[in-house]
Amino acid sequence: MARPLVSIPKSVRRGDIFDIRILIAHPMESGQRRDDSGRAIPREIINRFICTYGGEEVFRAEFFPAIAANPFLTFSVRAVETGMIVMTWTDDLGASQFESAEIIVT
Amino acid sequence: MRRRMLIAGAALLALPPASARATKPEVAAAIRALTGGAPLRQGRIKLDIPLLVENGNAVALSVTVPEAPPEAARIRSIHIFAESNPNPNVINAFFGPRSGRPGLSTRIRLATSQTMIAVAACADGSFWTDSVELLVTLAACLDEV
């Protein structure tokens, strides 16, 4: 599976609000489609996404099949202290992936 | 482009205003489960999605909070519903205290023309909503799956 594309600023000023954008490679198979022989293709989506900052949860989401293939998500975080941003997501098969980046707060 | 806008305009005029339409029972029940029956007020959040969707496979959607409420009433979660999708739930998002500006953007699937509803739950126990009625026109060229 391809790596996700993540945009996070490298450094920000304390108190500033910054955006995190992430694009994840995933088919988000909705469970509504049929294959050529008419059989239903089973649902297989990312259903959970969590972002922590310095170990504390800042953003969490439950995804449903309405989230488009190759999910794209933007949310924001307030700069408090230099620390790790860790994003973790899990799909219907229980497979988890994560991506992390350090944010420097000046 | 102009022509598409005109067609959309005509179709939108034909639809009754959002407030006059009853929310579908399944979505109404999901919202009631969230609010526990507390009143749903217009405002605080803004749902942004094109009124005319050219392709239902990936539609840019965002929810913003134009004016941050006081800390005691901060937005804890935002829930989005697409009334006429096979499963009306779209996303539930939860914001921790370090979240900057509650709100999010994503891309979603829409099965057909319908009403989208966003509901925000605030720390003071109040609930706020915004909704958008939109039109979906799908691509025509046939394709193998």
Add this chain to the structure above:
Amino acid sequence: MRAAALPVLVLVLLLHALPAAAQKRSGYQDAGPQVRAMQDDDAANPGFLWVEQGRAAWQASPPGGPACAACHGEIAAMRGVAARYPAFDPARGVALDLTRRINICRTERQSARPLASEANEMLALTAAIGVESRGMSHRIATDGAMAAVIARGAALFNTRLGQLNLSCAQCHEERAGARLGGAVIPEGHANAYPEYRLEWQTLGSLPRRIRACLTGVRAEPWPAEAPEMLALEAYLAARGEGLAIETPGVRP
């Protein structure tokens, strides 16, 4: 002021209308604002998931031979390559699109198996090589051995096909700009491939796009490997000469 402005405006509109009719229009211009916005922002364009994967594949050594990078250096050295494909390979005496060209390097120089045109790794490599030519004019050789390939493609483009008995030209030339159901019929150019189609919910090659149109007119589509497909690819590139490469494009 107001009186003078009107004739000037009319003149501007006329001048604007004239070259516009003669100019080529990328499918980007026929896509709506939402699709264009997706293509315009590299961080939001899903095609870049494949570009990144292709850049990694470029560096990776397969079991049987050296990495692409070991022979070619940085992928930036591929700038301009996608803009002149399909091209004739004099050593092998055949015309090649980028997919076929990469498969030759895989089989002859990496002892690897050829990849199907829709294989993720192939789409990733063609996207990563293609993006290096972004903004350059698509301009393939049209003389020498390519002339016959392009002529064959032109003949196919003008042949009525399928149960609907329609040629590519009947839609993409005679009816370009008109609507077919919910979609605008574009001029049908080849400058943005591989391309992320919302309909596919994935990246796809130009042969896949052409197959979709063939299926649309109820014709039996050629496989990506067929010489007919290559001829159409070459003709589309020659016909769209001068359009800027947009890889990875986004279309409805």
